[in-house]
Amino acid sequence: MAQATASATIGDSEFDRDTRVTRAEPGLYHADLSAGWTIINAVNGGYLLAVAGRALADALPHCDPFTITAHYLTASRPGPAVIRTETVRTGRTLSTGQASLVQYDDSGAEVERLRVLATYGDLDALADDVRTTALPPSLPAVDQCFGPQDAPDVSPVPGSNAITDRLWLKMDPGTLGWALGAPSGKGEMRGWFGLADGRDADPLSLLLAVDALPPTAFEIGLKGWVPTVELTVHVRCRPAPGPLRVAITTRNLAGGFLEEDAEIWDSADRLVAQSRQLARANLG
Template identity: 50%
Template structure:
């Protein structure tokens, strides 16, 4: 079954490590295209350049300028292709301008093993039928964030005061998550998931677009089918910036992805 997500992150080889893409308008939020979606487009181009090593293990991206819907290119340069891990550099460009530059390690998570151990604890979320869906967001907000139609998010009913002007000040937001159409998670889609929830600064009483400066994601295992649990948290704001740590847990209760990003505080 085809899913819109796969169409939206699709790339076409253009020769010499270059891939063409069409950035979908449905991933716009605030002043640009969502950073996690863009990371998955880059990740998909890298995957196409590395037969036999389809999975991102680690990727660090620097966001140089906001991207806009429309044509883009991803230039991929393999720096080293070892036995189990390849190191790759990639740039996403629109016109003559580089919008994102990234460095990634890729491999095959199936071959590397499926043993996941952690001392971290899953987000405490009630059953999905008791949670609050993102579809309840006001129409005015949804008009500025069409990406909300690209997935389902279900929030803890007792911890969603930030959505009605009553933030709790905990610096943490968590939700159940699934891509639209029931598209099952995979390692590439996890690059989108780590940047899909509202900026955690909403929970600190600072709503608004929080553009990403740098994002590093680690994919630890292939996720099991089904809903994901996602948690964003921050501990520090300084110099007009904040860090946002993310954990992604699969339906088998495993921590399958982690990320940290540095973002600008909403204006």
């Protein structure tokens, strides 16, 4: 399967529609969390971060996330949500703000789902100077990788996998032992990534991409949901059009928690985003 044909554009795609926020008043936004981005019964953490990130992009004088950190307080569910933003500081090149995403339970009580602190700037104003020892992940050609449609009819996570219908994923077979009942134990995931409707990546969709591959916990030999506790993303430059390459590693699982370190590379061989998250592992 080749990369998805580019039919949707940035600003006019399913991702843009499903992360849309409406400003009710300064600092207050309404959103409708789509069931299309769920895993099991909860909304994906990267999608949630993109929704909050879009509200901050509107609230702050700068539009591009440079660094954004989210603490996931309770599991979100599809449906209405409210995002409250606060501008912490504004400067000539950077601005900092915070956001809180809340929903309401069946009794009408407010429940905070997500708390975010972020610094925004203008990626197009950054200098071209790059000095790095980082190298893109070595991935097999797309036609030698496998997507969700190629998986056996068995899932380590029972429940909704609706998000996979909205992604173009082609995974490195070297990180798919878990799908065949033979995990490698290495805690690595690598693959090609895009959106299923062909929309190219932008800084906001990178917030989704860092949390969209199967958890490294599967390749360690664990099963079940791996909920994110905290996620920090650094966006380094605006991605070039074309598919992304994502590499995620876990080096340490202890006390029922693990880290996931992600790198995202664009079609121009540039490191466009990095992230680290702390997640809870299911040891049962």
